[in-house]
Amino acid sequence: MNDGSQAMLEVARESGLYQDLKQCMLGEGQLPVQWGLFDVVVIVGALSVGQVPVDVVRELCKFTKPGGYICMTTRSNHDNLQYKASLERELKQMEEEELWTCVEYSQVEDWERTVSEQEHGYISGAVYIYKKL
Numbered sequence: 596m597n598d599g600s601q602a603m604l605e606v607a608r609e610s611g612l613y614q615d616l617k618q619c620m621l622g623e624g625q626l627p628v629q630w631g632l633f634d635v636v637v638i639v640g641a642l643s644v645g646q647v648p649v650d651v652v653r654e655l656c657k658f659t660k661p662g663g664y665i666c667m668t669t670r671s672n673h674d675n676l677q678y679k680a681s682l683e684r685e686l687k688q689m690e691e692e693e694l695w696t697c698v699e700y701s702q703v704e705d706w707e708r709t710v711s712e713q714e715h716g717y718i719s720g721a722v723y724i725y726k727k728l
Contacts, residue, residue, distance in 0.1 A: 621638075637665075671719040
Protein backbone atom coordinates (compact mmCIF):
# COMPACT_ATOMS: atom_id res chain seq x y z
CA MET A 596 0.00 0.00 0.00
CA ASN A 597 1.19 3.49 -0.87
CA ASP A 598 -0.18 6.59 0.80
CA GLY A 599 0.98 10.16 1.29
CA SER A 600 -0.15 10.21 4.91
CA GLN A 601 1.98 8.60 7.63
CA ALA A 602 -1.12 8.45 9.85
CA MET A 603 -3.01 6.41 7.23
CA LEU A 604 -0.05 4.07 6.88
CA GLU A 605 -0.14 3.51 10.65
CA VAL A 606 -3.83 2.60 10.45
CA ALA A 607 -3.03 0.22 7.59
CA ARG A 608 -0.13 -1.31 9.54
CA GLU A 609 -2.36 -1.89 12.58
CA SER A 610 -4.97 -3.65 10.40
CA GLY A 611 -2.45 -6.38 9.54
CA LEU A 612 -3.84 -6.57 5.98
CA TYR A 613 -0.85 -5.19 4.10
CA GLN A 614 2.57 -6.73 3.51
CA ASP A 615 4.35 -3.64 2.20
CA LEU A 616 3.66 -0.02 3.18
CA LYS A 617 5.34 3.00 1.57
CA GLN A 618 4.83 6.72 2.09
CA CYS A 619 4.84 8.55 -1.25
CA MET A 620 2.80 11.06 -3.22
CA LEU A 621 1.27 10.49 -6.65
CA GLY A 622 2.37 13.05 -9.20
CA GLU A 623 5.61 13.91 -7.36
CA GLY A 624 8.08 11.70 -9.18
CA GLN A 625 8.02 7.99 -9.86
CA LEU A 626 6.51 5.85 -7.12
CA PRO A 627 8.70 3.19 -5.50
CA VAL A 628 6.63 0.41 -7.04
CA GLN A 629 7.55 -2.23 -9.61
CA TRP A 630 5.67 -1.96 -12.90
CA GLY A 631 3.30 -4.79 -13.82
CA LEU A 632 3.14 -6.07 -10.24
CA PHE A 633 -0.50 -5.71 -9.14
CA ASP A 634 -3.66 -7.62 -10.05
CA VAL A 635 -5.80 -4.70 -8.84
CA VAL A 636 -5.00 -1.01 -8.34
CA VAL A 637 -7.50 1.26 -6.55
CA ILE A 638 -7.46 5.04 -6.19
CA VAL A 639 -10.28 6.69 -4.25
CA GLY A 640 -10.61 10.34 -3.26
CA ALA A 641 -7.46 11.63 -4.99
CA LEU A 642 -8.46 12.14 -8.64
CA SER A 643 -9.84 15.65 -8.30
CA VAL A 644 -8.83 19.27 -8.67
CA GLY A 645 -6.08 20.24 -6.25
CA GLN A 646 -5.16 16.63 -5.49
CA VAL A 647 -3.14 14.73 -8.11
CA PRO A 648 -2.55 15.46 -11.81
CA VAL A 649 -4.66 13.60 -14.38
CA ASP A 650 -1.65 11.88 -15.93
CA VAL A 651 -1.11 9.71 -12.82
CA VAL A 652 -3.63 7.29 -14.35
CA ARG A 653 -0.85 6.25 -16.76
CA GLU A 654 1.30 5.27 -13.78
CA LEU A 655 -1.58 3.30 -12.28
CA CYS A 656 -1.88 1.40 -15.54
CA LYS A 657 1.87 0.68 -15.60
CA PHE A 658 1.74 -0.79 -12.08
CA THR A 659 -1.01 -3.21 -13.09
CA LYS A 660 -0.40 -6.68 -14.54
CA PRO A 661 -1.80 -7.38 -18.03
CA GLY A 662 -5.36 -8.56 -17.43
CA GLY A 663 -5.45 -6.72 -14.10
CA TYR A 664 -7.97 -4.06 -13.07
CA ILE A 665 -7.73 -0.39 -12.17
CA CYS A 666 -10.61 1.14 -10.17
CA MET A 667 -10.76 4.94 -9.95
CA THR A 668 -13.19 7.51 -8.60
CA THR A 669 -13.69 11.24 -9.04
CA ARG A 670 -16.21 13.84 -7.96
CA SER A 671 -18.82 15.24 -10.36
CA ASN A 672 -19.54 18.48 -8.52
CA HIS A 673 -19.26 21.88 -10.19
CA ASP A 674 -15.78 22.61 -8.80
CA ASN A 675 -14.42 19.38 -10.30
CA LEU A 676 -16.09 19.35 -13.74
CA GLN A 677 -13.07 20.66 -15.66
CA TYR A 678 -10.76 18.14 -13.96
CA LYS A 679 -13.27 15.32 -14.61
CA ALA A 680 -13.44 16.26 -18.31
CA SER A 681 -9.62 16.20 -18.53
CA LEU A 682 -9.54 12.87 -16.73
CA GLU A 683 -12.07 11.36 -19.10
CA ARG A 684 -10.10 12.61 -22.13
CA GLU A 685 -7.00 10.89 -20.74
CA LEU A 686 -8.92 7.66 -20.02
CA LYS A 687 -10.30 7.67 -23.57
CA GLN A 688 -6.87 8.41 -25.05
CA MET A 689 -5.41 5.45 -23.18
CA GLU A 690 -8.19 3.26 -24.57
CA GLU A 691 -7.36 4.45 -28.09
CA GLU A 692 -3.70 3.60 -27.42
CA GLU A 693 -4.92 0.10 -26.45
CA LEU A 694 -3.39 0.28 -22.98
CA TRP A 695 -6.67 -0.75 -21.36
CA THR A 696 -10.38 -1.16 -21.93
CA CYS A 697 -13.30 0.22 -19.94
CA VAL A 698 -15.14 -2.50 -18.04
CA GLU A 699 -17.55 -0.30 -16.08
CA TYR A 700 -18.48 3.34 -15.68
CA SER A 701 -21.03 4.41 -13.08
CA GLN A 702 -22.31 7.84 -12.15
CA VAL A 703 -23.27 7.80 -8.47
CA GLU A 704 -25.68 10.33 -6.99
CA ASP A 705 -25.16 11.33 -3.35
CA TRP A 706 -21.51 10.27 -3.64
CA GLU A 707 -20.27 12.22 -0.65
CA ARG A 708 -21.32 15.01 1.66
CA THR A 709 -20.19 18.39 0.37
CA VAL A 710 -17.81 20.58 2.32
CA SER A 711 -18.17 23.60 0.05
CA GLU A 712 -20.07 26.67 1.21
CA GLN A 713 -21.49 27.03 -2.34
CA GLU A 714 -22.94 23.49 -2.39
CA HIS A 715 -25.14 21.84 0.20
CA GLY A 716 -26.07 18.23 0.90
CA TYR A 717 -24.37 15.64 -1.26
CA ILE A 718 -22.45 15.74 -4.52
CA SER A 719 -22.33 13.09 -7.22
CA GLY A 720 -19.27 11.12 -8.25
CA ALA A 721 -18.08 8.66 -10.86
CA VAL A 722 -16.53 5.19 -10.67
CA TYR A 723 -14.38 3.85 -13.51
CA ILE A 724 -13.08 0.29 -13.82
CA TYR A 725 -10.55 -0.52 -16.53
CA LYS A 726 -8.85 -3.75 -17.53
CA LYS A 727 -5.23 -3.52 -18.59
CA LEU A 728 -4.55 -5.08 -21.97
